[in-house]
Amino acid sequence: MNNPLPENPSDPCEVLDRIFREMVDKGFHVPSANYFGLMNPTPTYIGVMAEALVAALNPQLATVKRSQIASKIEHETVRWIGERVGWLKSDFSGTFTSGGNEANFTGLALALAAKFPSFIDDGAVSTGAQPVFYASGEAHHSIDKSAGLLGIGRKALRRIPVNEHIQLDLDRLKQAITNDRRLGSLPFCVVATAGTTNSGAIDDLVAIAEICRQQNLWLHVDGAYGGAAVFSDQHRHLVHGIELADSITIDPHKWLAVPLAAGVILTRYPEMLERVFAVAAPYMPKAAEARGIDNSRISTQWTRRMNSLKLWLTLEVHGRQAYEEHIDHQMKLAQSFVTWLKSSVYFELATPQLLPIIAFRLKPNGMNHEQLASKHAQIVDQVTRDGTRWISETRVAGKSVLRMMVISYLTEEGHLTALQQSLESVATALIHGPGQGATAPL
Numbered sequence: 001m002n003n004p005l006p007e008n009p010s011d012p013c014e015v016l017d018r019i020f021r022e023m024v025d026k027g028f029h030v031p032s033a034n035y036f037g038l039m040n041p042t043p044t045y046i047g048v049m050a051e052a053l054v055a056a057l058n059p060q061l062a063t064v065k066r067s068q069i070a071s072k073i074e075h076e077t078v079r080w081i082g083e084r085v086g087w088l089k090s091d092f093s094g095t096f097t098s099g100g101n102e103a104n105f106t107g108l109a110l111a112l113a114a115k116f117p118s119f120i121d122d123g124a125v126s127t128g129a130q131p132v133f134y135a136s137g138e139a140h141h142s143i144d145k146s147a148g149l150l151g152i153g154r155k156a157l158r159r160i161p162v163n164e165h166i167q168l169d170l171d172r173l174k175q176a177i178t179n180d181r182r183l184g185s186l187p188f189c190v191v192a193t194a195g196t197t198n199s200g201a202i203d204d205l206v207a208i209a210e211i212c213r214q215q216n217l218w219l220h221v222d223g224a225y226g227g228a229a230v231f232s233d234q235h236r237h238l239v240h241g242i243e244l245a246d247s248i249t250i251d252p253h254k255w256l257a258v259p260l261a262a263g264v265i266l267t268r269y270p271e272m273l274e275r276v277f278a279v280a281a282p283y284m285p286k287a288a289e290a291r292g293i294d295n296s297r298i299s300t301q302w303t304r305r306m307n308s309l310k311l312w313l314t315l316e317v318h319g320r321q322a323y324e325e326h327i328d329h330q331m332k333l334a335q336s337f338v339t340w341l342k343s344s345v346y347f348e349l350a351t352p353q354l355l356p357i358i359a360f361r362l363k364p365n366g367m368n369h370e371q372l373a374s375k376h377a378q379i380v381d382q383v384t385r386d387g388t389r390w391i392s393e394t395r396v397a398g399k400s401v402l403r404m405m406v407i408s409y410l411t412e413e414g415h416l417t418a419l420q421q422s423l424e425s426v427a428t429a430l431i432h433g434p435g436q437g438a439t440a441p442l
């Protein structure tokens, strides 16, 4: 991929052959059943169709007037998600985003606008002191980024250590709020995570909501991945309390298995979305001309593609019940992997398993953190080397873990068994020396 810019046309079949060879034959296959990776799914077929349709029809979501049906479908999809959260139709608003990053950014902007009414017009300086907010040490880095971009500075984020369940520690949260107030800073928000990226931990949403209520803080729940549990009747309890949030991030392009990109921000304070984003401009149709809220008044984006059709079509074609089964199936596979870990000679669960994300490790047997981390890196390297499958190494609360998650709806028990065999065989060779594991398939 080091060619000069093409000046002249080429035969499209030849070019497509070339790109297929690169991207299909040699590419990294996120939609594989053996991708135990980060949160990118195998997209639904109808979702892929939706993407082609959207590309061809090219609806411009900025204004209702120029997108009509597309905007209506989008509003309906947002409403379905909010109703699954447990909110009443008339009480919330939201919009599709490019993903969790933009949704979290928006959630923090809403929090600032709600707690400091002149923030949007007059800027951070109008608050008179340093606004600060809280999230666990395991929360996603998009909130650091957002704090920087929103002008309150990355240091405004107080990262609160986690407890043994990898949840934001509530006592330390309360202490930090008290300390900050005493020092003259202005606490305005808590970002609770429903499904951390590293290990799938879920903060105590009900308790955090109560602290936010007492302390007059905005509660944003980052459920980019785990928030989708609201689509399951059986597993909804995992994110119990999510309905108490002031704003919520849910990414359909994660657990709901639609193609990239689709995130959603929802809020119980529709007027805050407009406070943050509505700007008048002469080329915009007057509000009175159109029915329904223009996306540009509630979103960071102006020109925006239709990110909702792939979810809308998936729901229309398969029904919510398909997500019920999809989520349950992945939960069962995760539990089966945990059962295997319990019987494993070499490996053990490193953090509690709640969602289909499993943080595990070599049994330390006297190894220190650094030795363990280095062994984990070697294991990942060897298990993934031939390109059959993908797992990763990460750190939870500072400690090295191996990480796998079930994210593809194509993944079945057999894929887990093959991964387990590969892990056992690599660990045998690593611990007892080369030759020992060589007969087992890598």
Ligand SMILES: *Cc1c(COP(=O)(O)O)cnc(C)c1O
Pocket (backbone or CB within 6 Å): 039, 098, 099, 100, 101, 102, 104, 140, 142, 193, 195, 196, 197, 222, 223, 224, 225, 251, 263
């Ligand atoms: C993936 C993720 C994000 C970021 O979402 P993108 O869609 O990748 O921008 C934010 N928070 C959590 C907890 C995530 O897992």
